[in-house]
Amino acid sequence: MPMLVAQSEPTLTDEDLRRFWSHVDRRGANECWPWLGACWKNGYGKFGTRTGKKKTWRVHKLVCIQTHGPLPKNYGALHTCDFRACCNPDHVYPGTQARNMRDMVERGRSPHTQQVGEQNGRAKLTWPRVRDIRARAGSVTQQDLAAQHGVSTQTISAIVCNAIWKEPAAEAVAR
Numbered sequence: 598m599p600m601l602v603a604q605s606e607p608t609l610t611d612e613d614l615r616r617f618w619s620h621v622d623r624r625g626a627n628e629c630w631p632w633l634g635a636c637w638k639n640g641y642g643k644f645g646t647r648t649g650k651k652k653t654w655r656v657h658k659l660v661c662i663q664t665h666g667p668l669p670k671n672y673g674a675l676h677t678c679d680f681r682a683c684c685n686p687d688h689v690y691p692g693t694q695a696r697n698m699r700d701m702v703e704r705g706r707s708p709h710t711q712q713v714g715e716q717n718g719r720a721k722l723t724w725p726r727v728r729d730i731r732a733r734a735g736s737v738t739q740q741d742l743a744a745q746h747g748v749s750t751q752t753i754s755a756i757v758c759n760a761i762w763k764e765p766a767a768e769a770v771a772r
């Protein structure tokens with residue numbers, strides 16, 4: 598990878614790092630690791646650094662920088678899975694938008710988000726319950742919501758981040 602001018606990057610303090618990873622459900626090496634914090638409307642996890650330069654970041658970008666180092670100019674953090682809230686370092690890599698498009702074509706529809714929806718989501722959940730989860734996500738932890746609804750934290754994270762059970766309106770905003 599050509600190391601051109603590195604983009605400005607966050608300096609994560611130990612406290613930031615501790616807080617960051619406390620919001621990640623670290624699962625098996627090959628599984629998606631759902632972000633359990635807030636999400637942007639487009640489905641990416643959201644994390645604010647509190648020390649130094651205060652800024653709100655896309656969480657997968659922070660995972661990418663922690664794993665692969667600073668992003669070169671014109672590079673972004675991309676996923677090998679299609680779950681935008683995924684924080685598994687093995688599912689995040691630095692690349693260009695052109696690479697992203699090619700990878701998406703090559704892998705076709707990723708199994709990850711489909712699994713989350715089909716294995717856990719549809720069977721047990723209904724629209725009123727999904728809306729209840731979204732309404733309470735800011736005040737109740739995703740672990741508690743998962744326990745209350747008898748589904749995995751992956752499912753809750755995917756709902757909160759609009760990866761499954763997409764509201765028609767939310768989908769329009771995400772585009």
Ligand SMILES: [Zn+2]
Pocket residue numbers: 628629630678679680683684685688709
């Ligand atoms: Zn993943």
